[in-house]
Amino acid sequence: MRKEFNYFMPTKIVFGNGYIDKVEEYIKKYGINKLCLITDSFLAETSFGQKLIESINGVKVFTEVEINPGIQSINACAQKIKEWDCDGIIALGGGSSIDTAKAASVCALSGESIHKYLDGNPDKIEIKNTLPVIAIPTTSGTGSEVSQYAVITDEKSLRKDSITSEHIYPKVAIVDPVLTTGLSVRLTIDTGLDVLSHAMESMFSKIRNSFTEILALEAIRTVFQWLPVCVKEPENIEARGEMAFASTLAGIAMSHCCGTLPHGLGCPLSGHFGVPHGLAVGVLQKYGILSMGHTCDDECQRIISFVNPEENCKREESGEILLQMIDELFNTIGCEKDLKEYHLDEEGIERMVEDAVIHGCTGLHPVEITKEDIRNIYYKLKG
Ligand SMILES: [Fe+2]
Structure with a gap:
């Protein structure tokens, strides 16, 4: 007999070689006026990173993504998104960039520290809303572009914690294998x-x-x-x-x-x-x-x-x-x-x-x- 189950996956997935060029379509689709690109300094300098930055009018770029992002770096990223008054996010990179974007999309809107939303926090508050995230993975690994989790490290205890919510699924995942070559x-x-x-x-x-x-x-x-x-x-x-x-x-x-x-x-x-x-x-x-x-x-x-x-x-x-x-x-x-x-x-x-x-x-x-x-x-x- 089949087990009972729930299945929910709200992320639109577009998959194909060269599909990074479709990003503008989705910026328009989700009515984003001012974008923040979250990536690392290495990827921002690659030919596809540069092309992406040049193709988006007025894009703000946050390149201080940490490997195994911590609470402070998520909060700093959210603060920048607020300061820049961005209403949408593109995450370009592996799990660290995409997790940073998903977590910052929560805090930039609520103004709270990510610490309040951590699964390991006994007084955690529920995630109710986020800024739209367009995820463009550059590795074939984490699957963060299609998941309801973001992994965050507590810098003090070095414990890896996470946030979990159906609201943090990216709006769209642009999976372009060319980026991984x-x-x-x-x-x-x-x-x-x-x-x-x-x-x-x-x-x-x-x-x-x-x-x-x-x-x-x-x-x-x-x-x-x-x-x-x-x-x-x-x-x-x-x-x-x-x-x-x-x-x-x-x-x-x-x-x-x-x-x-x-x-x-x-x-x-x-x-x-x-x-x-x-x-x-x-x-x-x-x-x-x-x-x-x-x-x-x-x-x-x-x-x-x-x-x-x-x-x-x-x-x-x-x-x-x-x-x-x-x-x-x-x-x-x-x-x-x-x-x-x-x-x-x-x-x-x-x-x-x-x-x-x-x-x-x-x-x-x-x-x-x-x-x-x-x-x-x-x-x-x-x-
Ligand atoms: Fe994993």
């Missing part, structure tokens, strides 16, 4: 693993459903086939298009199912040790699957038969075979499988355990995860 191999791997993680965790989340499963399966199949091609041939536009498509599908699935153990334990790794988000959640996939025992054998079997229809695996062997497939993918793309380089220390691990155990994604893992389980996994990653 200049990504380095390292960024391609890290962001590609984030796509895989969103899709895998959507398959195992306690709140998974029949609808998001279809999106997640296609995203997983696409990552296995095309991420290695993107790594080997960074300018292969067909491969970049496939990964951009997978990122969109996985982002929608994740927005409905949330993550599981890898995102629950991965966010503290980025907050406390600066591990790139995609790498952190990617290396944790193995531990997520191992921790499930045989609880999700059906889901593992479904993934395997979707990725490789000729693989006729037994139900009870499916977890092990999926682990092998992930291990082979890591070998093919040349990605490390532990985090030795990040020098995880005892004190930092204890702080991460405290953050991970209360992270929303950890609670959605299909089996219960204790502090001891979390600590053991961090020590394994430490190498």
